[in-house]
Amino acid sequence: MGADQVREVVIKVEGLTAAFDDRTILENVSFEVYKGEVFGILGGSGSGKTVLVRHIIGLYEPAAGRVFIEGQEVAAAQGDARLALLRRLGVMYQLGALFGSMTLLENVSLPLEEYTELPAEAIELVARLKLKLVGLEGFEHLMPSELSGGMQKRAAIARAMALDPAILFLDEPSSGLDPVTAADFDQTVLRLAQTLGITVVVVTHDLASTFTICDRVIMLHKQKKGIIAEGDPHELREKSDNPLVRHFFNREPEAETA
Amino acid sequence: MAQLTFTAPDAATAILALAGRLDAASLGPIWGEARRALTRNPDRSIVVDCTRVDYCDGAGIALLVELLRAERAPEAAVRVEGLREGFQRLLDQYDPAEFRAPPPRREVAGSFIERLGRAGRSLWLGIYELITFIGEGMTAVVAALRHPRSVRWRDAILVAEEAGVNALPIVALIGFLMGVILAFQSAIAMRQFGAEIYVADLVGLAMTRELGPLMTAILLAGRSGAAFAAEIGTMKVNDEVNALATMGLDPVRFLVVPRVLAAVAMTPLLSIFAVLIGLVGGAAVMQLFEIPLYTYYSEVVNRVQLNDLMGGLFKSVVFGVLVAGIGCLRGLQTRTGAAAVGLSATSAVVTGIVLIVAVDGIFAVIFYYLDI
Ligand SMILES: Nc1ncnc2c1ncn2[C@@H]1O[C@H](COP(=O)(O)OP(=O)(O)OP(=O)(O)O)[C@@H](O)[C@H]1O
């Protein structure tokens, strides 16, 4: 997409402050995510990436500031409006959050059964295709607890994609995956974003994946309690004058700055 | 919306034209129709014309895979044509033939003999586990008594507070109710013989020997047995029990001993409390029948002997061990997943109560022959 085009904003975060009791995690964070892009949220462990995502999808209420998804304020949406909003989101949680009492196939089928009119055999096929996409064909009838950690992660990704949501949130999809599966998954994300115009917000530590899939990133920092860099990851790596950012992209220990 | 039109220009070919948005929301109505068009025309070669498809998400791709996966003669093949390039790439991710067979399922036991064998084996394993657990538990408790400092007393005290102190209100409620019901029902019958005073004997003996300990144990099974099973079960599901084991900490010593000790300390106390409240309930009813409080009191004190009380308390201790032990055992036996924790808690309560009843019966026989 050309940079001169006016791009449609899907997620708009305005002056967001995130706090638990009196501990402030993020302060006055603002940014926008455009339609069809893959947007990365980077930052060290504990910098508030998961907290930020949870505020965007409305699980936590902001201490200050507002979040809009497709022009609608998330915290203000109630009842049917909220359901309609959630219907457009797919979320993969950092720890998978698969339903332990259901098989993989049932996990992926659940949103399809609840939200669509498709006949049962169609739902099964759609779910099988999603599982195939993450390389889990043949494991349809296993329970999540019978899988390895990385397999659970992939199943969680498949479930998040079940309804082909307009906006897909992925919290560290590639951690716990082997390099080949992770690279395959990157290609899948790109294909989805490019052909279906799905907007992907991905929290990641994986530099290779960041450079492959992310159109733009923001980087959070624990001490700064906010965004320390924003933009194209390649440009940030080459040109950023912030040592924290350069260390992150070049995988160097932070202590050397001093 | 998604649209479907089917045309058959000649005997050998047919065109299935799809148009509009093929997505999860709109495919419901045409899915079956598309499939039927294929099955009704087993001998025609079919072109699925997608030139007028504007959008095609995962569900749309699934429909195309569905049409392509059917097994057909070579001259009656199905082809997808005119799909936009991006969507075509999504479709190319899959090989439709792979989805012909249903996904593999785990074999479930077949013949009757085989199932009987499995059931017998799992019964035996259950008994075996129980015996192992009793052995391990006893060793751990004995070790704990020999080296009291190895016990995690802080945990034990917390459990004692939760299982004992916090159970007082419900024990009081049920104990009082028991006393009242017992006194009232028997008083009505005994009044016909002018023997209301013996209600005191009945309430006193029944509460100390049987109902106090029994009812306390059942309440303990419902409150704390279930709690132990759920707590330890959740730890098991989250790998916390394995974490303990790999740290070299014996889960039985770490989790079971404090709970069993706390339960053993608390059940007799709760049981005495239940008996006293039951007697208060009985006394309250006796006021209705105009038996003075003091008469009631001296009748109870004369009739109920120390060994009645001791027998009851001894039973309480045994019930406490059983309920806490079963709660912990079921917790440690938890398989995986959230549902398994629920099953463990249920099974802890059911097994606990069954054991209480069975052991109480055994005690009744023993006490009868020993004339206690
Ligand atoms: N529910 C909560 N209650 C209180 N504090 C929380 C809660 N969730 C997160 N935090 C705090 O917020 C901070 C950021 O946590 P967050 O989970 O967002 O980190 P993260 O950037 O996702 O890290 P990681 O890469 O390790 O997943 C941490 O200091 C954490 O202690």
Ligand SMILES: [Mg+2]
């Ligand atoms: Mg996180």
